[in-house]
Amino acid sequence: MSINANKLLLSHSRASWRSIKNSSIVTQRQRLSPLHTNAIQRSAESVQHQRIRQAMPYFDAERFARLLEREGFSAGQARAVINSLDDVVDESTTxxxxxxxxxxxxxxxxxxxxDDxxxxxxxxxxxxxxxxxxxxTxxxxxxxEIEKLRKSLxxxxxxxxxxxxxxxxLEKGRIRDETIEQHEKLRKTDDKIESEILALKKQMEGIKLQILQYMIGTITAGGTLVLGYIHFLS
Structure with a gap:
C-alpha cells in the first residue's frame, strides 16, 4: 500500500514538474539579457508568479488527498504530503x-x-x-591662408x-652712357687724326713749295750762269 502511494506521489510529482518545466521552456523563450533581469521589481515577479501558477495544469489537492487516504495514509499524513508537494511546486515555480x-x-x-x-x-x-x-571650417x-600666401607670393x-x-x-643706361662715351672718344680720335692729316698735308705743301722755290732758284742761277758764260764767250 505504501509502495502504491509512493508511486502515485512520484507520478503526480513528475507530472507537476513536467508541467512546470514545459511552462518554463515556453516562457524562457521570452527571456531578456541577464544584464536587465536584476532591474525587475518584486511586484512584477509576484504578478508573473501568479500568472504562471494560473497557467499551470489544475491540481486537485482534495482528490489527491483522498487517493492517499485510500492507499492507507491518514488524513494528517495526506495533508502533510499535499502541503509538502505544494511547497515543492511553489519553490520550483519561484x-x-x-x-x-x-x-x-x-x-x-x-x-x-x-530609445537608446x-x-x-x-x-x-x-x-x-x-x-x-x-x-x-x-x-x-x-x-x-592659401589665398593670403598667393597674394604675398x-x-x-x-x-x-x-x-x-x-x-x-640701370644696366641699359650704363651701357648707353659707355657707348656714347666710346663714340665720343672715337669722334675725338677721328678729329685728331684728320687734324694731323691736315697738318701733314700743309707740311707737305710747304715742303713742295720750298722744293719749287729751290728748283726755281737753282734753275734761275743756272740760267744766269749759262747766260753769263755765253755772254762771256761772245
Missing part, C-alpha cells in the same frame, strides 16, 4: 520565475533599447554634422620683377 520577465517588462525594455538606439543615432548624426562643420581657413614676384626691371634699366 526558482523558474526568477529568470522570467513579463511581456510588459519585455516591451518596456525593447522600447528602452529603441534613437538617442545614439541622433548623437552620431550630431557628431557627423559637427565633424562636417569642422572640416568645412578648416577647409575655409586653409583656403584663406604675387607681391613678392611683382617686387622682384620691378627690381629686375630697374636693374635692367
Amino acid at each position: 526558482i523558474v520565475t526568477t529568470d522570467l520577465v513579463s511581456k510588459a517588462d519585455q516591451e518596456q525594455t525593447i522600447k528602452q533599447y529603441k 538606439f534613437s538617442r545614439l543615432k541622433a548623437e552620431i548624426q550630431q557628431m557627423e554634422r559637427r565633424d562636417v562643420d569642422e572640416v568645412k 578648416a577647409n575655409e581657413r586653409l583656403k584663406s 604675387q607681391q613678392e614676384i611683382t617686387r622682384s620683377q620691378a627690381g629686375v626691371r630697374l636693374d635692367l634699366n
